[in-house]
Amino acid sequence: MSYFVTGATGFIGRHLVRELLDHREGEVFVLCRASSLPRLEALRRRWRTDRVVPVVGDLTEPTLGVDEAWVAEHAGEVEHLFHLAAIYDMTADDAANEAMNVDGTRHTLELAHALGVRHLHHVSSVAVAGDFRGRFDETMFDEGQHLPSPYHRTKHEAERIVREEAEVPWRVYRPAIVVGHSETGEMDKVDGPYYFFPLLKTLRDTLPGWLPMVGVDIGDTNLVPVDYVASAIDHLAHLPGHDGEAFHLVDPQPTPVIEAVDAFCAAAGAPRFVTSLDGPGLLPRVLRPASLLAGVVGNPVVQKALDPLTSRIGIPAEVLAHTSFPTVFASRRTERALAGSGIGVPDLEGYARTLWSWWEEHLDTSTGDDPRIRSALRGKHVVITGASSGIGEVTALKVAQAGGVPVLVARGKDKLEDLQALIELRGGTAHVHPCDLSDLEAIDELCATLVTELPSVDVVVNNAGRSIRRSLKLSEDRFHDFERTMQLNYFGAVRLVMGLLPAMRRQKRGHVVNVSSIGVQTNPPRFSAYVASKSALDSWSNVVSSELVGDGVTFTNIHMPLVRTPMIAPTKLYDKFPTISPAQAADLVVEAIVERPHEINTLLGNAGAVAHTLAPRTTFRVLNLAYQVFPDSTAAKGRDRSEGQAASRESEQLMLARVFKGVHW
Missing domain, CATH: 3.40.50.720 (NAD(P)-binding Rossmann-like Domain)
Incomplete structure (x- = not known):
């Protein structure tokens, strides 16, 4: 066959x-x-x-x-x-x-x-x-x-x-409207609901997430992830006895447009809709928002007039007329044919964040569209450690989108080559250099290779890092935790910069971006190994900045808030915490590369630093309260504890996490 x-x-x-x-x-x-x-x-x-x-x-x-x-x-x-x-x-x-x-x-x-x-x-x-x-x-x-x-x-x-x-x-x-993969989020173009994502991003970046919004009922939509569509076609194609039939690959339960938008708002961290003006319940059909919208923006003359305005926010005027369906698509035949196969349409709320993350990391072109960023990055070679996932991966994509050349460094060669292939598929250029950054001799070899093979070393992003969340009382027989953290977060980063400094001096230019932590400013409990290693790199960079500024070499320390990356995944209580996305973190890295400030901080991080200076005793008592509220993780303890006790404190944990948004607890 x-x-x-x-x-x-x-x-x-x-x-x-x-x-x-x-x-x-x-x-x-x-x-x-x-x-x-x-x-x-x-x-x-x-x-x-x-x-x-x-x-x-x-x-x-x-x-x-x-x-x-x-x-x-x-x-x-x-x-x-x-x-x-x-x-x-x-x-x-x-x-x-x-x-x-x-x-x-x-x-x-x-x-x-x-x-x-x-x-x-x-x-x-x-x-x-x-x-x-x-x-x-x-x-x-x-x-x-x-x-x-x-x-x-x-x-x-x-x-x-x-x-x-x-x-x-x-x-x-x-x-129906096909969106990205429900497990990976993979999508290759802006279509359907993706047209509205830049607007949601603007709302997220300009309005507080807690601000309630009121929406308008404009009807129902129907979204299906591409993995469902592909699996269903494969299964249905091989069932005997169905020639001459049509199958509806749709969600059997259509989603109100306002609920779909709200799910994506939640995924983006934008303000959410607390209620909607119920057109169908209050108005005759011809006066309902959905009917009025379709009637007005469906007119070609109106579309031509609207397009210059709507295109500025990335929404073609033609799309506005098709934001909802007047049709309800029955799929009884398809459901019967798929029965027992395990193939079904997942609930949108369960994968909306996955779709949003892929768009934000792969399809959002705002970095490449910014002439200021393009001017600063075009042709520049940017060495990025920890580039195989998380902040490093998205930073590489954004650098390439703006015309820069990311130099990808991490242990996993296969993942780096996959990222390189993706960048090249989009018309960019990237170099792969696998290296174990906890091995100082390997770093020396890497530096020698980079200096020899690259025409310049313009930026170094020290992003690779190891985080350990464990209280001191559980660390008394684990001194290696401190050694391993310092080896990668401090010694590895310093060795890399020192190995590339001669090239930067010869160039009379160079910039180093250290992805540090808000913990350096706030000193949260249970992070003594991690925060100490980041603080050491901060201090080293602050000292050598005065020595190197005359050579054209500068430093930026980003005191990064909690980011939703694989590094925090083992700490399950973070699943419900407010975090920033890897794309938001990568935007801060790009800002550091372009603007070259000495530090990039959050308001909460600055407040923590001030509190430690002005009221250290009170600050330590507040942190001790958090120490009591947030338990050691099961992995840190090495054995199970009562889940009931942890559950009883969940409300206290979420309250503190929301008040002190972005702090590692």
């Missing part, structure tokens, strides 16, 4: 190919333009397989432009042909939609007939329902509905072609 997939390098397509590789046998032939072969090769390396075979062609050509000799050679071999290649863009014009969605589907049928495939699987869209009002089930197709955009019209026409012109058995799949 073999497969043929169009659109395999696209978003849904590459996840479907992954499903086929994981659960099916045989070769997977994928249509690919000659210009896209490098992209496909990068995906093949990621898939780590030789079962994916490129077939050069083009969606706009008859029989997809596939060589006749190849077709003759493989006729009768392809069991399933999946057609996913199309335009999935509400803003695309009529000509582009016609060429890709309509002509592309007709050319796919030509190839399917020539190959004699046994099953044709057409990925359509719920857009075929247009603005149909009411319940639209999987047996319905041409109900006289209005098709309000070129996208709606051409998706409807493409499905009609499959239904009426296919000479092989077919099945149709109609996904």
Whole structure:
């Protein structure tokens, strides 16, 4: 058995190919333009397989432009042909939609007939329902509905072609709005709800998170993660007895738009909606916000007038008319077919933060769009330690986005190479240098290599670190905790800077960014090993700054608040604490690189430092209260304790965590 997939390098397509590789046998032939072969090769390396075979062609050509000799050679071999290649863009014009969605589907049928495939699987869209009002089930197709955009019209026409012109058995799949992977958040473009994420980011950055907001009910939306869509298509395609049927890949329970926005507000840390103005309960249909919005912004003249304004916040005017569905998509047939498979649509609240994090780390282009940042980073070589995850990884992505060249340093070579491939796929440049930064001799070798191979060493970001949360009474027989923490957080960082200083002196320029901790200012209990190591690096940098400023070498210490990274994951009580995201932390690092201040602090960190200076005894008593409220973790104690006692103190812990936001407890 073999497969043929169009659109395999696209978003849904590459996840479907992954499903086929994981659960099916045989070769997977994928249509690919000659210009896209490098992209496909990068995906093949990621898939780590030789079962994916490129077939050069083009969606706009008859029989997809596939060589006749190849077709003759493989006729009768392809069991399933999946057609996913199309335009999935509400803003695309009529000509582009016609060429890709309509002509592309007709050319796919030509190839399917020539190959004699046994099953044709057409990925359509719920857009075929247009603005149909009411319940639209999987047996319905041409109900006289209005098709309000070129996208709606051409998706409807493409499905009609499959239904009426296919000479092989077919099945149709109609996904709702497809968002990122529910477990990783992976997404490759801004679409659907992602258009509104920059606005949510602005709200987060300008308004306090506790500020309540009132929203307006503008109807329901329907979101499904790409992993559900790919898994469902793979499963449904291989069930016997379903040819000639359509399947709705939708959430059986549509989500009110305001609830979806609220879930993303919570994920972003932006103000949330405490209530909404209930249009459906108070007003007739024609006066409801959803109807008014669709009627006004659906007008092409209004869209043209609005677009210059809405585009400034990243929202095309065409999208505003489709923020909600007038249609309820029934999926009884799909639910029955998937019963017992374990494949279902997860609850949005459970993965909204995952989607937000991916967008913030990978799709938010605000760093690269800032001319001030681009000017400061273009062509600069930025050595980033701890670059394989967390703050270091996102900093590397932002540096590359602004035209800089991240030099990736960490122990794990594979993760660094994956990050390098991602940066290069987006048109950037990155260098990989695996190194164990707790090994001083390895650091010396790294420095020698960097000085020899790089044209310059412009910035060093000391981000790699080890955190240990353990009270002193549990550390009395664990002196190695202090040694290990100092080895990486202090000695390793100092050794790296000293090894690169000669090059910086020769250049007459260089900047060192130390990712320090708010704990240096607040001195929280249980972090004696960690805070001492960060304080040591701070003090060393402060002393040598006066010696090196004449050489053009400067330092910035960032007293970073609590960040949601893998480093804090073992401390489970942090799961409910207010934290900043790795992307927010990376923004501080980029600010340090561009502006080069001596320190970057938070208001709470500064308040802690002042309190220790002006009222040390009172401050220590407050910290002792926190010491009593927050227990040692199970890992730190090395044995279980009563969970009931911990649960009884949870409210006290959350109260202190919210009052002293960002402090490590």
